[in-house]
Amino acid sequence: MNSPNEATVNQYEMIIKKARDRVIEALAKNMDLYGITLSVGHLYGTMFFQDKPMTLDEMGAAMGMSKTSMSTGVRQLMEQKMVNKVWMKGARKDHYEVDQDWYQNFIDYFSTKWRKAIDLNVQALRRSMNDLTLLKEKDDLPEELQRCVETDLEKLQNALDYYDWLSRLIDLLESHEIFQYVPKKL
Amino acid sequence: MNSPNEATVNQYEMIIKKARDRVIEALAKNMDLYGITLSVGHLYGTMFFQDKPMTLDEMGAAMGMSKTSMSTGVRQLMEQKMVNKVWMKGARKDHYEVDQDWYQNFIDYFSTKWRKAIDLNVQALRRSMNDLTLLKEKDDLPEELQRCVETDLEKLQNALDYYDWLSRLIDLLESHEIFQYVPKKL
DNA sequence: AAGTTTGTAAAGTTTTTTCTTAACGTATTA
DNA sequence: TAATACGTTAAGAAAAAACTTTACAAACTT
Known part of the structure; x- marks a missing residue:
């Protein structure tokens, strides 16, 4: 039982994805209490489960939205100090990660x-x-x-x-x- | 000096009005923290300084807005429990006053x-x-x-x-x- | 210095929100 | 019962917000 077939693994991955999406959805829905829009809330949720700092391009890909939107969205989240810019060894792109201290x-x-x-x-x-x-x-x-x-x-x-x-x-x-x-x- | 001329009285009234308007303005501007719109915030401020319960028509007159807007505005304020409907002796119109317990x-x-x-x-x-x-x-x-x-x-x-x-x-x-x-x- | 890459600003479009006018339903008066 | 007054709903117009595309400026590469 140590090497399951691909279909089973996909199924497992799906469970994780669904579990995350449920939380992201709930999170995003209630971020209006922080004056944050639904889509920016989704962005926050996405970053929350990403274990590595993300670039604007990665966010755009994950959200299916323009890079400009990511730029302004991240800026809003940074103003609220919910997201921090992280410096990464010799990387040209800016990287961002959520501040986990709620x-x-x-x-x-x-x-x-x-x-x-x-x-x-x-x-x-x-x-x-x-x-x-x-x-x-x-x-x-x-x-x-x-x-x-x-x-x-x-x-x-x-x-x-x-x-x-x-x-x-x-x-x-x-x-x-x-x-x-x-x-x-x- | 006990019966001042009319011009002086008008001037005094103006001072009161300006003092109120300044506070109303500030109040309304910050009611977005309660998820309340600027104009509804103005309505709240207006009612705040009115010493008697107001009717929808009075509000409309004071705000220069439609009665429908007053109706929906007051409802929002009531949902937040910032305004209460008061029952008045034999009056057909509904009367409302602000709840002063901030x-x-x-x-x-x-x-x-x-x-x-x-x-x-x-x-x-x-x-x-x-x-x-x-x-x-x-x-x-x-x-x-x-x-x-x-x-x-x-x-x-x-x-x-x-x-x-x-x-x-x-x-x-x-x-x-x-x-x-x-x-x-x- | 020329050519990329990256982030943001500007302009334009679409969607959402706010406000008004018009219409309706209920209650009150005559 | 007819007529009027009152509050609210429905529909439409005006204003604001959210997103995208385009364009641009700064930093990096070569």
């Missing part, structure tokens, strides 16, 4: 995207709160507007508190302190 | 979206791991394929561990236990 991928995505959102919103909130606080000082402010300013200021302060919380949540992730409370290994 | 909004979004992704991926992972484990038992499996199965199984197990971690992270949020480690009030 915990860090998650954290990086979270940090980058949400931190940016927080900064932008907090900046707007601060400015508007400042404007409204100045307005509140005016002693000829009609009572109706005064109440309006009050409630707005309260809302903005609540928002600010929330973003502060979110910022600290990100800190917890980035510092890996989270693993104290939600440990990696079950 | 912490819960965040948690809900997180739970819903990521939990779904986890379930789908874990299901695929389990099936493929099962297939591969069965394949590993075959005693006529060529050595090359055997190694392939081994590394694949390891990858899938790592993925499974990651999703388990993510699931526990979501538990931490959903149970509000997170507020013990990252408290709301600074």
Whole structure:
């Protein structure tokens, strides 16, 4: 039983391929949570099971898509730090491989995207709160507007508190302190 | 100074409007993190500063858009639990208001979206791991394929561990236990 | 220096998404 | 029962995104 016939081997290979494809499909489908398109998700999945770093041409062949698409797709994945460019001994073509640390991928995505959102919103909130606080000082402010300013200021302060919380949540992730409370290994 | 002229009041109102618009703009821009489009984000922002529940017609007027768009937009926001339908004493039109609990909004979004992704991926992972484990038992499996199965199984197990971690992270949020480690009030 | 190879940018096409107008169904009023 | 109001579905138009082909610039080879 040590040298099976070719048909059996093909069948075995098919099982592996199907097992991979199933996972790739599921993976790709849910990468929209990372703002990543289905086809780029497929690319990621393909690279995930490739045990060697891939070139753009290899990706194009595996995906049946243009090299340009691979180039932009890989760039997106690199921006999310899900894929790294690897330097290979005397090779002209660029080689890429997936970063297998999904915990860090998650954290990086979270940090980058949400931190940016927080900064932008907090900046707007601060400015508007400042404007409204100045307005509140005016002693000829009609009572109706005064109440309006009050409630707005309260809302903005609540928002600010929330973003502060979110910022600290990100800190917890980035510092890996989270693993104290939600440990990696079950 | 208790009855300012009309021009001054208009100026004051303008300041409030600008303060609100700045925040609305920033808010809307970042709601893509919730999978929400810019215009629907604007709708959310508009409702956020409205102190009374709004009808679809009021929204349409405020946004300069069709009622149909308001209908679908509000539905999206309701799916994310960012907006609630409020029942109003003897009113024919439906009224909606934003849910001001941003912490819960965040948690809900997180739970819903990521939990779904986890379930789908874990299901695929389990099936493929099962297939591969069965394949590993075959005693006529060529050595090359055997190694392939081994590394694949390891990858899938790592993925499974990651999703388990993510699931526990979501538990931490959903149970509000997170507020013990990252408290709301600074 | 001429000729390849490799990666990316630009332009154009196809597909998808977003928004509007029009039509429908249900509920309310007269 | 007829008439009106309200929300939503369906179909079409406009805008945006994804992909491909073509073209180009930089690096390497000879």
